[in-house]
Amino acid sequence: MAGSAGTQTITLAKGLNQGLRAAMEADPKVIVMGEDVGKLGGVFRITDGLQKDFGEQRVLDTPLGESGIIGTAVGLALRGYRPVCEIQFDGFVYPAFDQIVTQLARFHYRSQGKLRMPVVVRVPHGGGIGAVEHHSESPESYFAHTPGIKVVACANAVDAYWMIQQAIACDDPVIFFEPKRRYWEKASLDLAAAPPPLFSSRLVRSGTTATVVTYGPMVRTALDAATVAEQDGQRLEVIDLRTLSPLDLAPVFDSVRRTGRLICVSEAPGEASLIGELAARVSQECFYSLEAPVLRVTGFDTPYPPAKCEEDYLPDVDRILDAVDRALGY
Amino acid sequence: MPPRKRAPSRSSPGAKPVGSPIVGQPTVGPVVEPLAGPIVGTAMEIDGPHNPQQIIAGLRATSEGEDLVQLLTPEGQRVSHPRFDLEISAAGIQALYRDMVLVRRVDREANVLQRQGQLGLWAPLLGQEAAQVGAGRAMAPQDMAFPSYREHGVAWCRGVDPTELLGIFRGVDQGSWDPNSTGFQLYAVVVGTQCLHATGYAMGQRLDGKIGNAETGEATICFFGDGATSQGDVHEAFVWAAVYDAPVVFFCQNNQWAISASLDRQTRVPLYRRARGYGFPGIRVDGNDVLAVFAVTQWALRECRTGNGPVLIEACTYRMDAHTTSDDPTRYRLADELEEWKLKDPLERVRVHLVREGLAEPDFFAGVIDEADELARRLRDYCTSMPVPGPERIFSNIYAEASPSLDAARADFLAYHASFEDGH
Numbered sequence: 001m002a003g004s005a006g007t008q009t010i011t012l013a014k015g016l017n018q019g020l021r022a023a024m025e026a027d028p029k030v031i032v033m034g035e036d037v038g039k040l041g042g043v044f045r046i047t048d049g050l051q052k053d054f055g056e057q058r059v060l061d062t063p064l065g066e067s068g069i070i071g072t073a074v075g076l077a078l079r080g081y082r083p084v085c086e087i088q089f090d091g092f093v094y095p096a097f098d099q100i101v102t103q104l105a106r107f108h109y110r111s112q113g114k115l116r117m118p119v120v121v122r123v124p125h126g127g128g129i130g131a132v133e134h135h136s137e138s139p140e141s142y143f144a145h146t147p148g149i150k151v152v153a154c155a156n157a158v159d160a161y162w163m164i165q166q167a168i169a170c171d172d173p174v175i176f177f178e179p180k181r182r183y184w185e186k187a188s189l190d191l192a193a194a195p196p197p198l199f200s201s202r203l204v205r206s207g208t209t210a211t212v213v214t215y216g217p218m219v220r221t222a223l224d225a226a227t228v229a230e231q232d233g234q235r236l237e238v239i240d241l242r243t244l245s246p247l248d249l250a251p252v253f254d255s256v257r258r259t260g261r262l263i264c265v266s267e268a269p270g271e272a273s274l275i276g277e278l279a280a281r282v283s284q285e286c287f288y289s290l291e292a293p294v295l296r297v298t299g300f301d302t303p304y305p306p307a308k309c310e311e312d313y314l315p316d317v318d319r320i321l322d323a324v325d326r327a328l329g330y
Numbered sequence: 331m332p333p334r335k336r337a338p339s340r341s342s343p344g345a346k347p348v349g350s351p352i353v354g355q356p357t358v359g360p361v362v363e364p365l366a367g368p369i370v371g372t373a374m375e376i377d378g379p380h381n382p383q384q385i386i387a388g389l390r391a392t393s394e395g396e397d398l399v400q401l402l403t404p405e406g407q408r409v410s411h412p413r414f415d416l417e418i419s420a421a422g423i424q425a426l427y428r429d430m431v432l433v434r435r436v437d438r439e440a441n442v443l444q445r446q447g448q449l450g451l452w453a454p455l456l457g458q459e460a461a462q463v464g465a466g467r468a469m470a471p472q473d474m475a476f477p478s479y480r481e482h483g484v485a486w487c488r489g490v491d492p493t494e495l496l497g498i499f500r501g502v503d504q505g506s507w508d509p510n511s512t513g514f515q516l517y518a519v520v521v522g523t524q525c526l527h528a529t530g531y532a533m534g535q536r537l538d539g540k541i542g543n544a545e546t547g548e549a550t551i552c553f554f555g556d557g558a559t560s561q562g563d564v565h566e567a568f569v570w571a572a573v574y575d576a577p578v579v580f581f582c583q584n585n586q587w588a589i590s591a592s593l594d595r596q597t598r599v600p601l602y603r604r605a606r607g608y609g610f611p612g613i614r615v616d617g618n619d620v621l622a623v624f625a626v627t628q629w630a631l632r633e634c635r636t637g638n639g640p641v642l643i644e645a646c647t648y649r650m651d652a653h654t655t656s657d658d659p660t661r662y663r664l665a666d667e668l669e670e671w672k673l674k675d676p677l678e679r680v681r682v683h684l685v686r687e688g689l690a691e692p693d694f695f696a697g698v699i700d701e702a703d704e705l706a707r708r709l710r711d712y713c714t715s716m717p718v719p720g721p722e723r724i725f726s727n728i729y730a731e732a733s734p735s736l737d738a739a740r741a742d743f744l745a746y747h748a749s750f751e752d753g754h
Binding site: 031057062063065067068070071072073074075076077078079080081095098099102103107108109110111112113114115116118147148150170171172246247 | 503504505506508509510515516518520523525526527528529530531532533534535537538562563566567569570573726727728729730731733734735
């Protein structure tokens, strides 16, 4: 990114990188920590160049241990720092699960506000990159289920740039999901345009036939489905949730009241998931507006399969359009 | 944009060729002759004793062995130590004794309050007073302590009023004191988690440039037990602290029991020796000797403030009461073990020393008992008059920032509450 103002075309990865840089420039208490984030710049190069410019005191190459990363980040937050932790891949977040769920999420409540946890945990999530086991998962429901932490998912380069800065500025712990297969997709970033609030959903395509709600890597897929559907005369409305906890469902309710049909899309297994919560809430709030049951298009209730099967595992344009057809069939 | 392609019609299950198991085929790969015979020698010959009896005997011996730092014997005799000698006045010893008596009284009173139904639970520290008071009094005001859930004695030394401990066990709060003004963090219930928090905090002390001076620098001390040493978080804390040179004292109270699991269920080697593997010093101290604990911890904290951390201290002590008031130790340990440890009581040896050496008058002891009685009365009165939080407490302070959805949930629930005729 050349200047401090104007419009540039950047990748989602670069958006995150520039957003991190801006946050570190704005607040000396912001530190980046994780495996290989320093010299290497992260396995996805999201932290590229940060250690060179901010030094080893602010960009910490940590030992290999996810619980250690989050547990020491908790201690650093108690000391007044704002750690931004990188978990290298979604499937490696589980060793840190205890520290996130029993500690990071609880300090504010336990202390009744005396202790704050301004910690961001960045997690590249989702499949579609042909990876080996544990590199393609969608664990966001585990975290959305946990009170005390906030969960967001960015879907494009512009959101990546702003949302990472907003998450770092947030005084609560934020689990920040990044759609790894979209890291290299580009968008036009206008630095003069004010971003929407972090914890807000957004209508990304208007339509009348049915509402498709999704987040993260599936936003692109849903938009593609809407484009294809248009050829059949169907106008799909697409909403990017952006915030998974707290949920901002007002735009969803508003949309469903107009379209009467809702398709929820996520790569994660559907059973007992965030998407299921969405279906329940919409059924409750929009019961008399619904023309069809809320339908879900998700990964299957299986472990993530070998990479050669992921094309069939992951929701795609066709599965979304099949669900639209089913919803229209009621 | 890809053209819309309809989902292909489903082929029947099994239509795709599925590999069938190979039957009657030879094992894949050639048979290889061994390149050499087996290496001679048992594991024991290579690296010390490995059979269970020797291991257990070794662990037991560590509470008495020659590398145990002790300055006051169980019989109340002052002994010297080449590295950790301590010059302390009569008033200094009296003050430590008073602390231990008061802390024990708090502990016993709380235990009784639980038995009378006033507390839901209590985690007794009986027997561990010297370890906690010695370590707590070694701290400087600017140091930070990270406790587990049994550090009532350290809390006392940090100026946390004992009444504030009761809220957790009566169920009215989850820790009400201010960790920043007291230098004493909230209790950690998930065993070992606090060791990483302490390490991160100490890393922050180093990043803040607060080390380099043994007196004015800052250090962190982390309390955990022998059971916690088996937790992965404690291992990671040792690794992090070592590679970042964090100014943290890992203070392990080895009270011999993790609920029903004895020490040999946690380790093959004496715990203090583990530090060597991480690259920092480990010291074993008589945890029932308040003078030795004070001297060793003071040294360790000074080392950390100077920038020579981390340090591991294993304080050998004994949990004389149950794990908590819900536990029944008679199911897993023999009474004679308790009797043996009663002879090493942390308070009695100091009392004997003060009397025998003429370092305290009878008035002193009477005064301490009066003070303890008064403290117990205050604790009891406070306990039974503690306000019970209302239902709004459920929703309070989950997040630092405003939370409209939780505000709405609270309003809904309070309205539901108010809809009952008697208001609840």
